Amino acid sequence: GLFESIHSVDSLRLAAHLDRIAGEVGLTARGYLQVNAAEEESKGGFREAELREEVVTLMRLEHLQVEGLMSIPPRVESPEAARASFRSLRVLRDELQELSGSALPGLSMGMSHDFEVAIEEGATIVRVGSAIFGPRHVQPGRLAPETG
Template sequence: MSCISEQLDEIQERIRRAAIAAGRHPDSVKLIAVSKTFPADAVLQAFKAGQKCFGESRLQEAAPKIGLLPEGLDWHFIGRVQSNKVRKILPLFGSIHAVDSLKLAKYTDGVAGDLGVAPKAFLQVNIAGEVTKGGFAPEDLDRSIEELRFLKHLKIVGLMTIPPAVEEAGQSRVWFRKLRELRDEIVAKHSIGLPDLSMGMSGDFEIAIEEGATHVRVGSAIFGMRDYKISGELG
């Protein structure tokens, strides 16, 4: 884990260059350090190196890890959201990246009201229509947006997608572009604010930035290869 600081610096520099090349300010892109499967000690090292935004996808792993770390970190839940775990997710995470249906959005909004929290949410879009992935179909999102925009507690801030697996990173560009275009169409049609796009991971985040990503999810390029047997204990 001794190289975490250096790897963070390298990723931030790549983000800076990609943003500038796209005519954007580097501060318009937030790096989510995906810490799933890595121990709390690794997260602490990244925090000491200046990283404050982290992503987790499994509640059972994340909850004890979060409890061991400093308060005030910006935690993003990036995994599939199960309705029976929403009540436990919301107190821990300020942002949720995979609200994949109107039903789940309404339920999460109600739980947020019960708990007195106002989480940010990204709507997951199955932009390529893959049968193995969840998320709104683009046409369903367009039909649902009027109900989504008036939720009282869940703040819809943007769209999220994971593109199909590709052999070369450049092949993901078409899907990132389609998500941005869909967002722009919905904003224009419904006069709704959707400023954020969560897309791009370790292998393709620079291309995602070129296509408008505001949040990129990078794990292995910061922390190294994952060991799914690692616990969350700090020490």
């Protein structure tokens, strides 16, 4: 396929849509549930309470295999300051596994500036693009992306 998994499944509506489309073409899509743990208006994703309510439904989707959780913590001055956010995502993942009776092995968290702390807190996937390719250049008229 063109990609391994979708890292931004940010709503039950999107999950259901992906499940339906994957079923129509005879595939099983793989994805990570995007969590907006800090409830930042500028970011998408499930709120923690919403995810607790919907995890059983999400895990029962026939053509969407939920592999774990993904989150981008609020910007902080030091990598160590992100530790609580990473730990919170791991604790939420453990709670969701218990609630749903299903494994959620993946934790996609941490970027170039804080990936070491994320790994210490259980990250299985980190995003280190700017460490490899350098900072992103913003085109005029576009919002600056999160850097990491």
